[in-house]
Amino acid sequence: MDVMGLIGFLIIGLIAGFIARWLVPGPDPMGWLGTMVLGIVGSFVGGTLAALVFGGTLTLSAAGIIGSIIGAIIVLLIWRAMSGRRGAVV
Numbered sequence: 001m002d003v004m005g006l007i008g009f010l011i012i013g014l015i016a017g018f019i020a021r022w023l024v025p026g027p028d029p030m031g032w033l034g035t036m037v038l039g040i041v042g043s044f045v046g047g048t049l050a051a052l053v054f055g056g057t058l059t060l061s062a063a064g065i066i067g068s069i070i071g072a073i074i075v076l077l078i079w080r081a082m083s084g085r086r087g088a089v090v
Contacts, residue, residue, distance in 0.1 A: 009043075013038075016042055017035035020038065020076050021035060026080065038072050039072050041071070041075050042071035042075045043062045043071055045072075045075055046071025047062045
């Protein structure tokens with residue numbers, strides 16, 4: 001991957017993370033860097049899910065913008081579910 005490809009991947013991650021946070025509103029204390037990481041991780045989650053659904057093989061791959069947004073939404077919901085249990089007293 002060249003430098004321009006990496007910059008494009010980071011920008012797509014930032015956009016996907018921002019759209020995912022906009023579609024699933026709630027208390028997420030993360031800045032633009034956390035939003036970018038959310039979009040990048042979502043891209044890999046979306047790409048892997050797409051490979052499983054459409055390709056039939058388990059491969060870790062990046063997705064396009066739609067797959068990145070869907071993956072980021074999934075990661076965001078999992079993050080909220082995990083962080084919501086930290087303060088719970090059993």
